[in-house]
Amino acid sequence: MDLIWQKAKRGIGFEIKSSGKWKNEFGRGLKILLTTGKIKQAYGVYLGTDSLKDGTISILPVMTFLKKLHAGEIFGDNTT
Numbered sequence: 113m114d115l116i117w118q119k120a121k122r123g124i125g126f127e128i129k130s131s132g133k134w135k136n137e138f139g140r141g142l143k144i145l146l147t148t149g150k151i152k153q154a155y156g157v158y159l160g161t162d163s164l165k166d167g168t169i170s171i172l173p174v175m176t177f178l179k180k181l182h183a184g185e186i187f188g189d190n191t192t
Contacts, residue, residue, distance in 0.1 A: 116151060117187065123151035124187070139169045155186070162189045 114176060115126040127143045142154035146168060156164075156171040166169035172180065180186050 116145075119179045123153075125151040125154045128153075129156070132151045132159045134158050134160055134164055134166075134171050136166055139171075142169050143167065 114128045117124045117126070123145075125145050127138055127142055129138055131138075131176060138158075139154070139156055142151070142156070143166075145151045148156055152171040154165065155177065156169055157174055157177045158171065161173055163173065163176055177186070
């Protein structure tokens with residue numbers, strides 16, 4: 113777990129990797145926090161090119177993540 117953003121009861125967790133390939137084990141901490149209710153959403157960010165899903169974790173290439181962040185889709189009401 114690299115970062116948790118918290119506002120009131122809404123938490124979003126981020127796992128950020130400098131890898132070109134996402135491994136499911138990278139999201140282990142996020143899955144625990146989702147299961148326990150500590151966070152409501154989770155994102156994996158990596159250097160690869162494909163947007164992926166690992167259960168309820170959205171895995172995004174860094175450039176896709178930055179575009180969504182800039183557009184207000186990560187912290188706004190339009191979260192994926």
